Amino acid sequence: MEGFSIHFLGSLPAQGQLLLDCRHDPWLVLLSYVIATAGSLSTLNIAKQLDHEQRHSMRITWVLVGALCLAGGIWSMHFIGMLAFQAPVAIHYDLATTLLSLLVALAAALLALYCMAQPRPSLTRQLLAAFIIGSGIAAMHYSGMAAIRSPAQAYYHGGLFALSIAIAISASFAALLLTQYFRYGSLRRQKSLKYSAALVMGAAITSMHYTGMAALYLVVPESTELQLRSADNSVQLVLIVATTTLLILSLSLAAAWIGRKLDDKERDLQRVNALLVQLDHARASLEQAAHFDPLTELLNRRGFNRVFAAALEEHAITGRSLAVMFLDMDHFKRINDTLGHDAGDELLRVVAQRIRSALRERDIVARFGGDEFCVVASLDSHTAPRLLALRLLEQMKEPIMLAGRKMVMTTSIGISLFPQDGSSADELLKHADLALYQSKGSGRNVVHFFNPHLRQKASFELQLEEDLRQSLQQGSGLLLYYQPIIDLRTGELAKLEALVRWKHPHHGLLTPDRFIAIAEANGFIAQLDDWVLTQACYDLRYLSEKGYAELRVAVNCSALNLSNDLLPGRVEQILNETHCPAQRLELEVTESALLSNINRAIDLLEGIRALGVSLSIDDFGTGYSSLAYLRRLPLNTLKIDRSFIQDIAHSSQDREIVHAIIAMAHALHLKVVAEGVESTQQLSFLQEHGCDQVQGYLFSKPVPLDELINQFQPHERPLERVAARF
Known part of the structure; x- marks a missing residue:
């Protein structure tokens, strides 16, 4: 082989x-x-x-x-x-x-x-x-x-x-x-x-x-x-x-x-790769959540700040201008309150789409929260920002179907320009916000550009806010002035209306119209109302010592406090602390504040009325649909707004309105007080038509309590003094 x-x-x-x-x-x-x-x-x-x-x-x-x-x-x-x-x-x-x-x-x-x-x-x-x-x-x-x-x-x-x-x-x-x-x-x-x-x-x-x-x-x-x-x-x-x-x-x-x-x-690498993929997805999700608004899918404030900073740097290098626009929906809160938050969310989505459709691809749009949007647009001409703003206003006016109802919304816009109105993002945003605030105050559905006057006004209000907060904390600078209310049947002093004043160290004596809105906007109006109510109760004790044991005091209540469920408890606590009889205190609320949330207002007013405190509706006639709700409110007094009294001697229409208000109030067993009485003609008309009480410059301006006591003696009849003067 x-x-x-x-x-x-x-x-x-x-x-x-x-x-x-x-x-x-x-x-x-x-x-x-x-x-x-x-x-x-x-x-x-x-x-x-x-x-x-x-x-x-x-x-x-x-x-x-x-x-x-x-x-x-x-x-x-x-x-x-x-x-x-x-x-x-x-x-x-x-x-x-x-x-x-x-x-x-x-x-x-x-x-x-x-x-x-x-x-x-x-x-x-x-x-x-x-x-x-x-x-x-x-x-x-x-x-x-x-x-x-x-x-x-x-x-x-x-x-x-x-x-x-x-x-x-x-x-x-x-x-x-x-x-x-x-x-x-x-x-x-x-x-x-x-x-x-x-x-x-x-x-x-x-x-x-x-x-x-x-x-x-x-x-x-x-x-x-x-x-x-x-x-x-x-x-x-x-x-x-x-x-x-x-x-x-x-x-x-x-x-x-x-x-x-x-x-x-390999399995470890596969697990690591799977984890890396999950981390990438999580990072992408976090990136989306961190920089984009989940409701409208627009940039949020954080994402906007990053993109805006880059755009600002680019325009600073090239020397081009840009516009920063703040947009705010007018009366958006009413949609949430009446149609619900789902309808409000749908409205915001539609608004976001309309804003995006009105802009160019290179423009930036973001939702800052609530109903506030911000747009940054490069400018090709001086007229471009106004034209763009007007185009946005027109887009917003198109009807929107919400919850089966056709709604028409309007928008207020504030604009600042780079580089005229600021060189930094913070400056431009702040100035656009000031311009928006001006648009809101000018009747809404308008466009306002920033100007230095707005900055001065904002700086002044900021300083007032700091000073007012400090005055409340220290209990200094605030005063109560009083204006007498005269009973037309007896001619005697019936009660006093307490009106707060602020003696500012640099700006002198300020009336409520200069600082009440500041207190409401910055969250310490309740503290201010508590101070006024407490001081009025102490002044009632002082009046008793001076021989005015039956005199009553009316105190104004802020519209914001009327939505606070703690209001009856605070009133009761102050009455107990000052040992003030509840029947000598009257709380005045405005008609517009009552009608903003009528059901809650009724509950709160009934709680206050149960304490023995009288209730008065102030500025009557300036609200809407008031007659439909008046009979449901637990009131004692109705005050006719001064706007109906001013021309009563010359305007037949005002005379008819006042006559109708008096008759309607008496039918509801309410006493009627007319504000702003400054002439004997006005006084005579009110007497003839059965008005119960009056107040105004004809008798006295608001003055400090001691000065008022010197003007009016106990059981004096101021009405006779006025008649004697004329």
């Missing part, structure tokens, strides 16, 4: 031939399959690592290790199979030829690993690679068979010989396909496919070997002594195979350990 020649059964010698019956040890056959499977598994592990390795040197290393595992597995399987082969003639193996077959297996394995490392090769390339690899495996097998040295001559069955080569090529093609499939999918799926591929590859390699062995026939002369035996140099072969197998197992274990570590690393 020397040499590499291959003989087929068709060329058997004519005489003296003997076909030997050969056998295989089943346990060694099983072992050969296990070795082939282990080598295949190790190779697949290494092929998978090649997918993740980017370094060229490491890829070469992995290819070499994988080739050693595959070649060693195939070669070890082959020679374990040869050790399992038992023939009735003497057999030994040529070690040089045996090692040469290992080199053939290594070459085929290197080619296999190279093909496995390719990302998704074409089907043609896979078939070509499978043919070359399968041929290499077959070459390794039959070169290993050529290492047999025996007196027997080897012949091969042609069909089985071809089948063994076909199995080798098919196994190679299956291995390449499986390598591509198990790279993708979940980790569990990859593992399942990998182990399945190893079993299939091991079975295919083993099948190829034993198909080749089945094709082998040994022919000896008839006189040859036969005895079933193993190879003569089987010990040497066992040592070589054992060493190779140990190398395969070591490489397999190392590859498995490294693969597991790399898999763990």
Whole structure:
């Protein structure tokens, strides 16, 4: 059996031939399959690592290790199979030829690993690679068979010989396909496919070997002594195979350990990547929440400040002008109060869309909160900001459907210009806000540009706010002036109206119209009302000491306090602290304050009335729909506004209104007080038409309490004094 020649059964010698019956040890056959499977598994592990390795040197290393595992597995399987082969003639193996077959297996394995490392090769390339690899495996097998040295001559069955080569090529093609499939999918799926591929590859390699062995026939002369035996140099072969197998197992274990570590690393990287993706999404969400308004999807104040700063820097460099516009919806609160907050939100979304549609792409628009929007627009001409503002006003006037109702909203706009009105973002925003405040105060639905006068006015009001807060904290500077109210039936002094004054250290004596609005806007009107009420109660005690034990005092209540549920409790607390009889105190509330929230006002007034305090409605006739609600209010007195009294001597319309108010009030069992009486003609008309009480400059201006006491003695009849003067 020397040499590499291959003989087929068709060329058997004519005489003296003997076909030997050969056998295989089943346990060694099983072992050969296990070795082939282990080598295949190790190779697949290494092929998978090649997918993740980017370094060229490491890829070469992995290819070499994988080739050693595959070649060693195939070669070890082959020679374990040869050790399992038992023939009735003497057999030994040529070690040089045996090692040469290992080199053939290594070459085929290197080619296999190279093909496995390719990302998704074409089907043609896979078939070509499978043919070359399968041929290499077959070459390794039959070169290993050529290492047999025996007196027997080897012949091969042609069909089985071809089948063994076909199995080798098919196994190679299956291995390449499986390598591509198990790279993708979940980790569990990859593992399942990998182990399945190893079993299939091991079975295919083993099948190829034993198909080749089945094709082998040994022919000896008839006189040859036969005895079933193993190879003569089987010990040497066992040592070589054992060493190779140990190398395969070591490489397999190392590859498995490294693969597991790399898999763990890959899973960690996947988790880290997933966390990074989540962090990116969270950061994007936070960015959206931090810089954009969720309702309108416009920039919010923080996002606006960032974009505005960049735009301002750019315009400062280029020298171009820009306009900063503050927009505020007129009477937006009424929408929330009447139609609900959902309708208010829908209105804000529509307004935001309309503002955006009126602007250019490069302009900036933001919602600052509530119903306040800000626009920053680059200017192409001096008339551009006014034209843009007027366009925005027209956009807002388009009807809007809200809760099944067609609404028409208006907007007030304040504008500041860069660089005329300021060079910083804070200055421009502050000045635009001042201009907006001017628009609100000028009747709304108008546009106002900033001018220095507004800044001076704002600075003055800010200083007044600080000084008023300090005066309240220190209890200094505030005074109560009193104006008498005369009873027209008795002619006597009926009560006094308490009117607060502020003696400012720099601006002198200030009337309420200069500082009440400041107190209301800055949240300390309740503190101011408490001071007035407390001081009036102490003054009532002082009046009692001076002989005015029956005199009553009327105190004005702010409209904001009339919406405070704590008002009745505060009135009761002050009455208790000052030991003032409740029946001597009268609380005046304006008609507009009552009608802003009639149901709450009724509850609060009934609570105050239950204390024994009288109630009066001030400035009657200046509100809306007052007659519909007047009968529901727990009132004692109705005061006719001075605007109806001023021209009563010359205006028949005013006379008719006053006459109707008096008649209506008396029908509701209310006393009537006329304010602003300054002439005897006015006084005579009121007397003739049954007015109960009057007050005005005809009798006295508001003066300090001591001065008033000096003017009017107890039980004096001021009405007679006035009649005597005229």
